Amino acid sequence: CGTAVVYRVPDDGDTRQRAVCPACQTIHYENPLNVVGTVPELADGRVLLCKRAIEPRYGKWTLPAGFMELDETTAEGAARETDEEAGAQIEMGPLFSLLNVRRVGQVHLFYRATLLSDQFNPGFETLEARLFTESEVPWDELAFRTVKATLERYFADRRAGAFGLHCIDIE
Template identity: 50%
Template structure:
């Protein structure tokens, strides 16, 4: 028979040598670190069009996004981006390069976005209602799910014809969205 997890021995305190309050087991001293989660995704292109996925899940059900999601243990960030394209759009992609790394501390995320090329057909996966290749002029800006999708698309547009560039970070003036 399984015993339920006991949490009554945990307390919030600053462990020795640390600088912030953590959950610490009062019995054994185990520190329960709570760290940001990594999201991996891509701006996926084919013939000057961008692959968008309409979300079939919350948050932001019914809004458009780029193929992206949480990284799993045991995979590289590139593998995570390729898996997410497969899960959300049944698409095989080829990673070109890192486009941006966004910090979203308000929700405990670091988002690594790549530029990628579509290498296969695509269709909605289990997390998508629809998938479409969209021309830049047809992007449904008012229906995009998250600010980081807008940032990634904007940064992609700035580098569309560049082979080499430094990866982007959060745009200036976006502090309210990230804290």
């Protein structure tokens, strides 16, 4: 209705403070955002990274990922972001990492994905899309801690010969 909200515990049995409109009593929930992406891999273990053409972290490297949209599954969103950012053709694999980033109200979900080609057609959000071995990854130039944590676990699992699901809290 446009009235300024007040923060209080609603009268509906909730136990948390919420943004409540004092005029119409609508509760405006503020919930975490989902970031979805992939770890696109070739059989030889190289992974696809994208150099960001947008802020935040312009010029830094990342896995293809972005905000999940309404009316899509997490896997559909991850595949869409991989196409939009890298122009990569993939076959989706299993969920690989789930990272809670409480300080910014986000949950990041990365799926393993098999690259069907080593040819890429990056979109406007990407300066460059390239394949990297573990030793070639520009570790000090990664855009986000969630990407670093995911890649560290990916390469560790690859060395161990078995991939798991990793749930990680990023402080």
